[in-house]
Amino acid sequence: MGIRECAKNSKAFERLLYHYNNREEAARLFRQKGGKVVGQLGADVPDELVMAAGMFPVRIYADRDSKLIEADKYLEFSFDPVIRAQFEKLVDGTYYNEIDFLAISNSTDVIIRTYLYLKEIQRQEPQKPVPPLDFIDWLFTRKLIYQTRNEFTIDLFRKKLEEWSGKKIADSDIEAAAAICNESRAALREISALRKADKPRINGSEALVIIGSAMFMDRAEHARLTRQVASEAKDWPEIDAARIFITGSAQESTELYEMIEKHGAVVVGEDHDWGDRYYERDYNSSYTPTRAIVDRYMLRSFSSKKAFVSQRVKALDEAVNAAGADAVMFYVNIYEESASWDYPSQKKSLEGRGIPTKAYVKMAFPITRNEWLEDSLKKFIDSLKG
Amino acid sequence: MHNETKNKIEPKRAQKSLKATAAASAYQKQWFAGLRARVEAGEDFGYLNADVPMEILRAMDIPFVVNQWWAAICAAKRMTQKYYSLLNAEGYRDDLCSYCATALAESYDPDDKISGPWGGLPSPTIAITRLTCDCQSKIFELFANNHGADLYVMENTQPRKAPPKWWELAPDRWEELYDSDRLDLAVEDLKQLIAYLEVKTGKMFDINKLVEVMDLINEQETWYLKIRDLIAKTSPAPVTVVDTINAVMQAQWQRGTRWAADHAKSLYEEIKGFVDTGRTAVPDEKLRLMWLGRGLWHDFAFYQNFEEKYGAAFVWSMYLAMGADAYIRNNVDPDPLRALAARYIGMEDFLHMPPWNANWFLKEARHNNIDGVVYMVPENCMQAVEGSYFIKKTLEDAGIPVLIFKADPVDARKWNRDTMTGLVEDFIETRIIMGGKK
Numbered sequence: 001m002g003i004r005e006c007a008k009n010s011k012a013f014e015r016l017l018y019h020y021n022n023r024e025e026a027a028r029l030f031r032q033k034g035g036k037v038v039g040q041l042g043a044d045v046p047d048e049l050v051m052a053a054g055m056f057p058v059r060i061y062a063d064r065d066s067k068l069i070e071a072d073k074y075l076e077f078s079f080d081p082v083i084r085a086q087f088e089k090l091v092d093g094t095y096y097n098e099i100d101f102l103a104i105s106n107s108t109d110v111i112i113r114t115y116l117y118l119k120e121i122q123r124q125e126p127q128k129p130v131p132p133l134d135f136i137d138w139l140f141t142r143k144l145i146y147q148t149r150n151e152f153t154i155d156l157f158r159k160k161l162e163e164w165s166g167k168k169i170a171d172s173d174i175e176a177a178a179a180i181c182n183e184s185r186a187a188l189r190e191i192s193a194l195r196k197a198d199k200p201r202i203n204g205s206e207a208l209v210i211i212g213s214a215m216f217m218d219r220a221e222h223a224r225l226t227r228q229v230a231s232e233a234k235d236w237p238e239i240d241a242a243r244i245f246i247t248g249s250a251q252e253s254t255e256l257y258e259m260i261e262k263h264g265a266v267v268v269g270e271d272h273d274w275g276d277r278y279y280e281r282d283y284n285s286s287y288t289p290t291r292a293i294v295d296r297y298m299l300r301s302f303s304s305k306k307a308f309v310s311q312r313v314k315a316l317d318e319a320v321n322a323a324g325a326d327a328v329m330f331y332v333n334i335y336e337e338s339a340s341w342d343y344p345s346q347k348k349s350l351e352g353r354g355i356p357t358k359a360y361v362k363m364a365f366p367i368t369r370n371e372w373l374e375d376s377l378k379k380f381i382d383s384l385k386g
Numbered sequence: 387m388h389n390e391t392k393n394k395i396e397p398k399r400a401q402k403s404l405k406a407t408a409a410a411s412a413y414q415k416q417w418f419a420g421l422r423a424r425v426e427a428g429e430d431f432g433y434l435n436a437d438v439p440m441e442i443l444r445a446m447d448i449p450f451v452v453n454q455w456w457a458a459i460c461a462a463k464r465m466t467q468k469y470y471s472l473l474n475a476e477g478y479r480d481d482l483c484s485y486c487a488t489a490l491a492e493s494y495d496p497d498d499k500i501s502g503p504w505g506g507l508p509s510p511t512i513a514i515t516r517l518t519c520d521c522q523s524k525i526f527e528l529f530a531n532n533h534g535a536d537l538y539v540m541e542n543t544q545p546r547k548a549p550p551k552w553w554e555l556a557p558d559r560w561e562e563l564y565d566s567d568r569l570d571l572a573v574e575d576l577k578q579l580i581a582y583l584e585v586k587t588g589k590m591f592d593i594n595k596l597v598e599v600m601d602l603i604n605e606q607e608t609w610y611l612k613i614r615d616l617i618a619k620t621s622p623a624p625v626t627v628v629d630t631i632n633a634v635m636q637a638q639w640q641r642g643t644r645w646a647a648d649h650a651k652s653l654y655e656e657i658k659g660f661v662d663t664g665r666t667a668v669p670d671e672k673l674r675l676m677w678l679g680r681g682l683w684h685d686f687a688f689y690q691n692f693e694e695k696y697g698a699a700f701v702w703s704m705y706l707a708m709g710a711d712a713y714i715r716n717n718v719d720p721d722p723l724r725a726l727a728a729r730y731i732g733m734e735d736f737l738h739m740p741p742w743n744a745n746w747f748l749k750e751a752r753h754n755n756i757d758g759v760v761y762m763v764p765e766n767c768m769q770a771v772e773g774s775y776f777i778k779k780t781l782e783d784a785g786i787p788v789l790i791f792k793a794d795p796v797d798a799r800k801w802n803r804d805t806m807t808g809l810v811e812d813f814i815e816t817r818i819i820m821g822g823k824k
């Protein structure tokens with residue numbers, strides 16, 4: 001199935017797909033006009049603040065085929081393959097030519113190490129083309145003292161953005177940017193409703209494109225195009241297929257979803273950062289800006305990296321219910337281990353409710369390197385149909 | 387060695403020679419029996435990860451056991467293989483987080499009371515960890531559930547500034563060492579922990595008791611500083627890491643007690659006695675080696691493999707040196723909680739973060755007249771990923787060769803002593819003897 005003709009025929013979808021496939025394009029144009037671009041490493045760099053500073057946020061991503069010369073030099077083998085490929089581009093000059101600054105969020109262990117290593121490279125080897133960077137030391141444990149601490153941290157980041165942009169950020173700037181981000185999220189929720197409907201009109205591959213494109217393009221334009229797609233997709237053909245929910249490693253491309261959907265299943269939801277989790281929870285404009293930012297990023301649904309097993313079990317159960325999934329697939333890249341501690345409890349809970357699961361762990365990147373995978377996926381999907 | 391393994395004879399066990407080690411082993415057995423009795427009598431019992439500020443529980447007289455200490459006991463009793471098969475049977479992967487997951491694995495053992503080390507782990511009522519890696523909270527939650535214990539977690543923050551010589555600031559000038567907001571938060575975290583423990587156990591936290599505990603720790607760690615300096619300047623060395631690791635760590639987990647401070651003193655006196663009478667660990671010492679990484683709990687004898695053939699002695703590991711440089715906090719009185727905060731938040735920075743760790747290793751390598759460094763990077767722990775490139779570069783730029791290899795500190799299944807011995811021998815021959823300073 002993959003991306004269907006009906007989607008490709010939509011002008012609005014085509015624009016989103018263009019930005020999804022040409023991830024540097026919008027940032028390049030923004031810089032050409034004298035704007036500054038902030039790369040975001042990790043899932044918790046607030047777009048709202050970057051935009052309020054008049055800068056353009058883009059997500060750091062991995063090239064699937066890059067040679068890992070710098071990564072192999074600096075990183076231990078236990079850095080997962082996706083962060084390795086991202087690191088390569090941050091050190092070999094690729095991003096140096098595309099972004100002005102790098103904001104790193106404490107979204108998982110490996111990102112903390114990456115931050116420290118990048119800082120150390122800057123200190124010891126200043127000739128290396130690593131962009132100027134800052135670290136947002138989020139704490140995700142849900143206690144008042146950490147919420148308060150996060151407010152402090154976000155105020156520091158705001159100051160750093162002011163320094164980078166040379167512009168004072170007013171509260172009203174943040175509110176305006178947040179309104180745009182909320183728009184884009186609201187539009188994505190319309191897509192989600194069509195995707196999770198009894199008869200889905202949008203499949204997982206299409207949804208990933210619609211969600212992921214937001215990370216690389218003007219957010220207001222993204223909101224407008226996404227609404228357009230949502231209105232057109234009401235008339236796209238219904239999808240009758242086994243409904244699968246994906247959890248585990250973030251999928252920065254549609255490869256895995258296309259492989260699944262090729263064999264007669266549809267991915268109706270996921271809880272990784274390049275999917276449904278991206279647009280969860282709005283900026284609450286009745287709060288002061290700092291509190292609203294902290295609320296939005298700290299209290300989103302639990303990520304697999306920063307939560308207890310029990311929190312993850314409950315979060316996954318709820319997300320799977322909301323998506324009306326028939327089965328759950330755990331897909332975890334090699335060395336991205338923490339989710340493996342959740343899996344047995346999640347499996348038990350899901351299977352206890354009659355929802356079959358399938359786990360793929362220690363996966364190589366890109367996914368085509370797992371030559372056996374497609375056969376195995378097909379078998380699993382066939383078992384759901386029977 | 388090679389023949390032994392070929393003939394499937396059990397590998398040689400480490401020779402440990404210190405009275406202080408024997409004394410510590412005897413003490414901890416007796417202490418553990420006492421702890422068991424208290425737990426069986428209904429007292430609350432804490433199970434703590436190593437980076438949790440145990441001083442609070444010590445000051446409140448709440449019995450506790452440290453996760454890494456217990457994992458080492460399990461490894462020394464060669465329980466790990468059994469435990470990983472238990473994890474497997476529960477659907478968990480058995481190739482993750484071996485060090486931290488040992489006690490979780492054990493908690494699935496129905497026969498723990500019979501076959502567990504020292505009669506098994508009594509069931510904790512409180513499990514406390516810090517979020518210094520993504521897996522920690524998950525493992526501790528599962529462990530706490532299996533025991534019906536409360537789970538309590540504390541956060542971890544990253545430094546924004548990194549003064550180059552932390553060890554010079556740590557004992558007295560911690561306000562310069564850390565961002566003050568990090569210290570503020572850590573103090574708040576301590577207060578919340580205290581409030582929780584007071585409610586849970588019904589015991590009051592008395593700040594004066596904490597001062598006593600902190601003073602005893604200063605006393606103890608000052609002895610380690612003297613021992614470290616003594617070994618550093620004495621060649622041939624009076625003892626190697628095989629002698630010191632256990633003697634130091636067993637007492638380090640008891641820190642804040644009179645016994646631990648006295649034990650550290652006796653360790654110093656014993657080693658000083660060796661120096662005074664000319665007793666040496668490797669009489670023919672030609673090369674002094676540094677061990678970086680966690681202790682090889684399941685194969686201490688490995689460290690002694692290179693003594694006869696090359697006169698190569700492992701004289702340095704972080705365990706003693708951390709005691710010497712990272713623990714002492716003078717002038718505790720005015721604000722003991724802040725002094726404690728200034729100790730516990732630093733451990734992660736000092737050990738696992740470039741440039742703090744690399745600079746310190748270099749300073750220690752020079753101080754101990756080290757000829758070569760053997761550096762074990764664990765295979766399955768993100769926390770112990772600590773900038774090996776920068777560490778190796780810092781040391782090698784200063785003319786000290788480094789061998790990096792992968793191994794697991796507690797998982798004997800993955801350890802091949804022959805291969806590792808071959809690697810180190812090759813390193814000694816080609817990088818130190820042929821290429822190095824001697």
Ligand code: SF4
Pocket residue numbers: 482483484485486487518519520521522525766767768769770
């Ligand atoms: S990643 Fe390392 S520190 Fe964390 S739980 Fe696993 S073994 Fe322990």
